[in-house]
Amino acid sequence: MSLQFVHSAVAMRRHFGHALLALLAAPTLALAADNRPVLLGIDGEFGLTNSTSAQAVELGVRLAITEINEAGGVLGGRPLQIVTKDHRSIPARGIRNIKEFAEMPELVAVFGGRFSPVVIEQLPVLKQTGLIFLAVWSAADAIVDNGSEPNPVFRLSLRDGLAMPFMLRTAEQRGLKKVGLLLTNTVWGRSNLAAVERYLRDRDSPKVVATAWYNWQEQSLIAQYSKLLQAGAQVVVLVANDDEAAVLVREMAALPAAQRVPVISHWGVTGGRFVNEAGSALQQVDFSVIQTFSFFNARKPALDRFMVTAARAGIKRIEDIESPVGVAHAYDMTHLLAKAISLAGSTNRAAVRDALEKLPAHDGLIKRYAPPFTPSRHEALGPQELLMVRYRSDGALVPADK
Incomplete structure (x- = not known):
C-alpha cells in the first residue's frame, strides 16, 4: 500500500x-x-x-x-x-x-x-x-x-546559533586559533556572524582575524580568501552553498600547498552537487562540514x-x-x-x-x-546531535573521525 x-x-x-x-x-x-x-x-x-x-x-x-x-x-x-x-x-x-x-x-x-x-x-x-x-x-x-x-x-x-560555536570549537580543538570568516552576503551569512559575535563575546579564543563577504553566484572567491590569509587566518570558517564553495575549493587547489589552510564549512554545500562541481580539487583541500546526523x-x-x-x-x-x-x-x-x-x-x-x-x-x-x-x-x-563530516573519495559524506 x-x-x-x-x-x-x-x-x-x-x-x-x-x-x-x-x-x-x-x-x-x-x-x-x-x-x-x-x-x-x-x-x-x-x-x-x-x-x-x-x-x-x-x-x-x-x-x-x-x-x-x-x-x-x-x-x-x-x-x-x-x-x-x-x-x-x-x-x-x-x-x-x-x-x-x-x-x-x-x-x-x-x-x-x-x-x-x-x-x-x-x-x-x-x-x-x-x-x-x-x-x-x-x-x-x-x-x-x-x-x-x-x-x-x-x-x-x-540552527546557526549552535552551528557556529561548534565550528569554532572544532577549529580550536585542532589547534587553529586564528579564524577567518568567509560569509555569504545574505540574511543567512549575517545570522552566522551574529552567532559568532555572541559566542566570542566573553572568550579570548579562537580569534577572528578577518571577515570577508561574497555575493551569490560570484565567479571567484580568491580575493576574499587571500584577504583572510593576509590577516593571518589558520583556518577558514565558510558559510556557503555548493556553487560558491566549489569555486573556492577549485581556486584553493590551484595554490601552492602551503597556502591552503583547512576549511570548516556550514552545511549548505551538502544540498547540491558540490562534489561534482569541485571535482578532483576537493581531495587537495582539507575540507570538513558540519552535520546533525550521519547514516x-x-x-x-x-x-x-x-x-x-x-x-x-x-x-x-x-x-x-x-x-x-x-x-x-x-x-x-x-x-x-x-x-x-x-x-x-x-x-x-x-x-x-x-x-x-x-x-x-x-x-x-x-x-x-x-x-x-x-x-x-x-x-x-x-548541540548533542552535531558532528563534523568529510567527503570520501567516492563522494560519500562520512564522519570525520572515521
Missing part, C-alpha cells in the same frame, strides 16, 4: 525521480469512511540548477508517508498526500507559494527548503495565515525566533526500518542517499506531524500546531525525541 500524491510541475533530479517511482507501484491505502487525503506541502528549490536539497526533503517525506499510510494513515484511515511547489530560491515565489498553500482546506502544514533568506521573507505570511511551517533544512535563528505568538514554525534542523552513525534498529522502505525506492546503500540530512530530517518530522494530527483529532491547523507542542516521546531515525517540542521550545535538535 502506498501514497497518492499531487505533484506540481518541477524539475526532479533523475536519481530521486527513479527512486520515487518505485514507491508509486504499491497498492493504494484502503479507503476509510472519510477518505479525503490530508495534504502536506513541500516548498523548496526544486528547479535550482545542481540543487538536491528539495528532492531530499521530498524523499524523506515520501518514505515516511509510505510507512504511515500502510499502517492505516491518520484520523481513522485518511491517507497523507504531498503537494509540492518550487520557489527556485526566489523569495517572491516562496511568498506566493505559501499564500497558495494556505488556501488549500485540507493542507495541514508546509515543509520548507534549504534557503533561510526565502523562509525569512515568508514569515509574515505564515504569521498572517497561521499555516504550520516545518523547517527541515534552513538554519537561520530568526526562522524560529520570529516573535510570533503563537509560533507557527517548528524546526527539526540545524553511518545511525542506531541500527531505526536504520534497518528506514532502509527497508528506502529499498523499495531503489536505495540499496546509505551511500546512495544524496543530501542525507534533508532526507533524515524530513522523514522524522513527517512521523511527528502524523502523530500530532492524530493527537489533535482533526486537520485544524491551530489544533495540530498545539498538538506538536504536546507530543510524547518518539523514537526516530535521528534520535529519541523526549519530547520533540514544548510550548517554549520549537527546536527538535540540540
Whole structure:
C-alpha cells in the first residue's frame, strides 16, 4: 500500500525521480469512511540548477508517508498526500507559494527548503495565515525566533546559533586559533556572524582575524580568501552553498600547498552537487562540514526500518542517499506531524500546531525525541546531535573521525 500524491510541475533530479517511482507501484491505502487525503506541502528549490536539497526533503517525506499510510494513515484511515511547489530560491515565489498553500482546506502544514533568506521573507505570511511551517533544512535563528505568538514554525534542523560555536570549537580543538570568516552576503551569512559575535563575546579564543563577504553566484572567491590569509587566518570558517564553495575549493587547489589552510564549512554545500562541481580539487583541500546526523552513525534498529522502505525506492546503500540530512530530517518530522494530527483529532491547523507542542516521546531515525517540542521550545535538535563530516573519495559524506 502506498501514497497518492499531487505533484506540481518541477524539475526532479533523475536519481530521486527513479527512486520515487518505485514507491508509486504499491497498492493504494484502503479507503476509510472519510477518505479525503490530508495534504502536506513541500516548498523548496526544486528547479535550482545542481540543487538536491528539495528532492531530499521530498524523499524523506515520501518514505515516511509510505510507512504511515500502510499502517492505516491518520484520523481513522485518511491517507497523507504531498503537494509540492518550487520557489527556485526566489523569495517572491516562496511568498506566493505559501499564500497558495494556505488556501488549500485540507493542507495541514508546509515543509520548507534549504534557503533561510526565502523562509525569512515568508514569515509574515505564515504569521498572517497561521499555516504550520516545518523547517527541515534552513538554519537561520530568526526562522524560529520570529516573535510570533503563537509560533507557527517548528524546526527539526540545524540552527546557526549552535552551528557556529561548534565550528569554532572544532577549529580550536585542532589547534587553529586564528579564524577567518568567509560569509555569504545574505540574511543567512549575517545570522552566522551574529552567532559568532555572541559566542566570542566573553572568550579570548579562537580569534577572528578577518571577515570577508561574497555575493551569490560570484565567479571567484580568491580575493576574499587571500584577504583572510593576509590577516593571518589558520583556518577558514565558510558559510556557503555548493556553487560558491566549489569555486573556492577549485581556486584553493590551484595554490601552492602551503597556502591552503583547512576549511570548516556550514552545511549548505551538502544540498547540491558540490562534489561534482569541485571535482578532483576537493581531495587537495582539507575540507570538513558540519552535520546533525550521519547514516553511518545511525542506531541500527531505526536504520534497518528506514532502509527497508528506502529499498523499495531503489536505495540499496546509505551511500546512495544524496543530501542525507534533508532526507533524515524530513522523514522524522513527517512521523511527528502524523502523530500530532492524530493527537489533535482533526486537520485544524491551530489544533495540530498545539498538538506538536504536546507530543510524547518518539523514537526516530535521528534520535529519541523526549519530547520533540514544548510550548517554549520549537527546536527538535540540540548541540548533542552535531558532528563534523568529510567527503570520501567516492563522494560519500562520512564522519570525520572515521
